[in-house]
Amino acid sequence: MCYNGPRMTKKIGYRDWRWQALWWHHFFLLWTTIDGQTRYSIPEELKQGSVVGNLAKDLGLGLSDIFYRKLRVASEAGEQYFSVDAGKGELVVNDRIDREALCGQSASCVLPLQVVVENPLQSHRIEVEIRDINDNSPNFLTQEINLKIPESVALGKRFPLESAEDPDVGSNSLKTYSLSKNDYFSLKFKDTKNGKAVPELVLEKPLDREKNALHHLLLTALDGGNPVTSGTCKITITVIDNNDNFPVFNENEYKVSLKENSTKGTFVIKLTATDADDGLNGEVRYAFGSRTPDFVLSTFEINDMTGEIVLKGILDYESYRSYLIDITAKDKGVPEMEGHCRLQLDVEDINDNAPEIVLTSKPSPVREDAPSGTVVALISARDLDSANNGKVKLQLPKHSPFTLKPSFSNNYELVTSGPLDRESFSEYNVEITATDSGSLPLSSKKTIPVSITDVNDNPPVFTQPSYNVYLKENGVPGSILYSVSASDLDFGENAKISYSILDSKVQDVSASSYVYINSDNGSIYSMHSFDYEKLKVFQIQVQAKDQGSPSLSSNATVHVFILDQNDNAPAVIYPSSAALGSLSHQRMPRSAKAGHLVTKVTAVDADSGHNAWISYKLAEATDASLFTVNLYTGEVRTKRAVSEQDDSSQRLLIEIRDDGEPVQSSTVTVSILLEDGLHEPILDLRQKAVEPSKKTGRITLYLILSLASVSVLSLLTFLILAVKCIRSSRSSGSCCMRRTDCDDYKNPNRNLQIQLNTDGPIKYVEVLGGDMLSQSQSFRSCMSPMSEYSDFTLIKPSSTTDFKEVISVLDASLPDSTWTFESQQVILLLLDASDGSCAPITYRTVQRDLPPPPRSFSTVNVNNAKS
Structure with missing residues (x-):
């Protein structure tokens, strides 16, 4: 059998035509008048609107009859291929x-039409x-014919071939066949009853x-055709x-259809083939063709006996x-003969496939500062259904x-639409999410990972804005002080942090000469040993x-507090002792x-806190029974009245110890000469204060010059401190003079150091502490008229004490009073050795967070001539 492409079967059964003609015949008998017959001839495949003929003219009707008499055309074939143009009376292709x-294949193809008009009713x-x-x-039904011919076939044997089909008729229909040139076969034709010639192969x-x-x-x-x-x-x-x-x-080609959700075992079709031979040569077995693909064999099954x-x-x-x-249908003869047919099975689609999302290109990493509209990935969507x-x-x-963002058919761009x-x-x-448009929609999801690359938009941040570091003095150079730490929210190189110390001054020396910082881990090391007595506190700026x-950076302030060690003896x-060695002579x-x-031993300790107690x-x-030394004030007093039996020369060795660990101590030897008729120095001072002295004018001049110098120095000091404080407040946001930043120093405990200045004719005491904050205040000093001694009185009144009352008490002492440290003032009174006048002096008080010493301060006698 031959197949040469799709064939259109467009036949109308002659039986149907006969029934339609019979019906129309009876219908026409009902009309009163039957007119003659008109015939037109046109080629097939005319365009719509083509004119067949002037129907009104041929039927003898006027154009007005078409409208008034309701002319209409009916086709006996059922399909309305023609219509009448009411304006022109023409029959046109519809x-x-x-x-x-x-x-x-009919040689003649005539379409009968019935034309009906009314008033009077007529039909044509x-x-x-x-x-x-x-x-x-x-066209051949199949493209290839397979013949099996026994070699014993006699010459002249004819083998019928499949006829070609041509739907055209007349001269356009099939006319002849030709056979390719060969030595064994020729082509002859056999006429059939319907007039068609069947080609046959003839063995030559x-x-x-x-x-x-x-x-x-x-x-x-x-x-x-032509x-x-x-x-x-x-x-x-x-x-x-x-x-x-x-x-x-029975047929050369079969056609069926099945839905794709058909279950296994569904019946498809039954094929039947016959063989004119008898016996085994006529028994037929069915099978798929030898070249049937495996996917067909795994999908369908044929019963070899029933087909x-x-x-x-x-x-x-x-x-x-x-x-x-x-x-194939094979008989059981020897050799076996076989016949062929083809089955076309069409699969009907159902919505059984969810849509699929395909990444046309992998998503690219996106910078976090990428603008809106940046393309991230290319995506396409597809659904295998139809x-x-x-x-x-x-x-x-x-x-x-x-x-x-759609780009073209089922293709999209994934773009940014907001900040990242x-x-x-x-x-x-x-x-x-992809969703199809089926009656029962199916959907699928796909997750696309999009990485965001870092941009350096975050500075390093320290764990705290400032650090307090407490360091013992006399430490080993190169030891670690502290480790600062900063973190950066960025990633990679943008998050790698290096530490450095910003250039600043500590006592007019660069901070880098004091400390060193490891740029990788933020560890701060000392460059040398620190001495609390020289440097008590300093600050450095660390940058990350x-x-x-x-690059981005941030700063933090590191306050380094030097902690005192007991490394100074009193x-x-x-x-x-500088002038007289360790021996002091008293009368x-x-x-x-x-x-x-008798006298008062005064000592100071450069240390602070307990180390300075x-x-x-x-x-x-x-004679230990004659003298006693106050444990806290150093006052040497008689324990009893002096008797005539006591030696006129007494020698005392006084030990001065601090409260540190280990204990530091020093000694001083006091030689006391007992004399008869010796008066109290303070009475002599008061008596001689009234007498004029030759030195009065000279001392007054010195006093005026000293007061002027001290005033100028105090003013300059105040200005310098104010400027430094303003600069410090701008750079670090804090000022040493601000009360809010000095909360650490509100503890009422104080530690004072007393230093006696012996330069010039004016003697003054500097009261020192160990803290950052200092204030300057001015008091009056009174000089004693005594030629060899001057007394200064250190008085600690409460905050409500009247200064006038204090000044009037020149020789008062507080041997057993308790020192309190509630924001109080210290007054230094110096007595002029010549005229007893009083002059203001400057001293500094420095607050310290240490417990108070268990002692009181009292009058201290100072040798004006030799100290």
């Missing part, structure tokens, strides 16, 4: 006319002849299977032995929309910083800088009573 569809029969045009080529030369087992021929069918069209079919002849009848199927085909596997419209299956089942819509979740922040989200998992481009400031009257103040102890004495 639809495409295919002669082969109307009349098939007209005929339209449809002429054939050469619009079809000869004996076959020899051993010499040539296969013969390939080409059969060509030609029509008589131009001539043709169709071809390949003939493959296999030379075999015996069995001269082939099984023949029934059932569904064996699963149908999938998206994989195979149609199956073309070759079926029609509405294959239409896909994409959707993104709400509040996503991305959006989908890597520190909040370093990676986005963008979920895209990242390695981004451009220093005796009275009696002055006292023999008439002294118990409790008489000083206690006095009588270590050795000529």
Whole structure:
């Protein structure tokens, strides 16, 4: 059998035509008048609107009759191929006319029409002849014919071939066949009852299977049109032995359809083939063709005895929309003969595939400062289903910083639509939902990871804006002081931090000469040993800088507090050991009573806190029963009245110890000479104060000059401190003079250091502490008229004490009072040795967070001439 492409079967049964004609015949008997018949002839395939003829003129009707008498045309074929132009009375083509569809292979194709007019009622029969045009080529049902011919076949044996089909008629129909040139076969024709010639192969030369087992021929069918069209079919002849009848199927090609969700075991079709031979040569077995693909064999199954085909596997419209299956029917003869047919099975689609999202390009990392509209990835959507089942819509979740921008058919761009922040989200998992338009919509989701690359938009941040570091003095150079730490929210190089110390001054020396910082980990090391007595506190600015481009940085302040160690022994400031060595000579009257103040040993300790708490102890004495030393004030007093038996020369060894660990101590030797008739120094001072002295004018001049110098220095100091404080407040946001930043110093405990200045004629005491904050205040000093001694009185009144009352008490002492440290003032009174006048002096008080010493301060006698 031959197949040469799709064939259109467009025949209308003659039985149907006969019934329609009979009906119209009875209908026409009802009309009162039957007119004559008009005939037109037109070619097929005319365009719509083409004029067939002037129907009104041919029927003898006027144009007005068409409207008033309601002229209408009815087709006996049922299809309305023609209509009447009411304006012109012309019969025009109303639809495409295919002669082969109307009349098939009939030589004559006439369309009968019934024209009906009313008032009076009349009917006219007209005929339209449809002429054939050469619009079809000869066509074989199959493209290849396989023949098995026994080699014993006698010469002249004819083998019928499949006829070609040409829907055209007349001269345009099939006219002849031709056979390719060969040595064994010729082509002859056999006339049939319907007048068609059937081509036959005629054996012209004996076959020899051993010499040539296969013969390939080409059969060509030609029509008589102008131009001539043709169709071809390949003939493959296999030379075999015996069995001269082939099984023949009822039809050459079968066509069925199944839904793709059909279950296994679904019946497809039953095929039937017959064989004219008898016995085994006539028994037929069915099978799929030898070249049937494996996917067909795994999907369908054929019963070799009955020819029934059932569904064996699963149908999938998206994989195979149609199956073309070759079926063979073989007899049981020797050699066996076989016949062929083809089954076309079409698969009907259902919405069984969810849409698929395909990444056309992988998503690129996006900078966190990328502008809106930056393309991240290219995406396409597809659905293997057809029609509405294959239409896909994409959707993104709400509040996503991305959006989908269509580019062309089912292709999209994933672009940014808002600001990005890597520190909040370093990676986005963008979920895209695809939904089809099927009656029961299916959907799928795909997550696309989008990485956000870092931009250096965050500076390093210290764990705290300022650090307090407490460091013991006399430490080993190179030891670690502290480790600062900063973090950066950025990533990679943008988050790598290096530490450095900003250039600043500590006591007019660069801070880098005091400390060193490890740039990698922020560890701060000392460059040398610190001495608390020289430097008590300093601050440095540490900078953390990242390695981004451009780099960002931040600063932190490190306050370094030097903690005191007990590395200084108490220093005796009275009696002055510098001038007289460790021996001090004092005089006292023999008439002294118990409790008489002989002298007062005064010492200071450069240390602070407990290390500076000083206690006095009588270590050795000529007569230990005569003198006693106050543990806290250093006052040397008589324990009893002096007797005549006491030696006139007494020697005391006084030990001065601090409260540190380990204890530091020093000693001073006091030599006391007991004399008769010696008066109290203070009485002499008061008596001599009234007497004029020759030195009065000279001392007054010195006093005026000293006061002026001190005033100028105080003013300059105040200005310098104010400028430094303002600069410090601008750079670090704090000022040493601000009360809010000095909360650490509100503790009422204080530690005072007393230093006696012996330069010039004016003697003054500087009261020192160990803290950062200092204040300057001015008091009056009174000089004693005594030639050899001057007394200064250190008084600690409460905050409500009247200064006038204090000044009037020149020789008052507080031997056993308790020192309180509630924001109080210290007053220094110096007595002029010449005239007893009072002058203001400056002293400094420095607050310290240390417990108070368990002692009181009292009057200290200072040797004006020798100290």
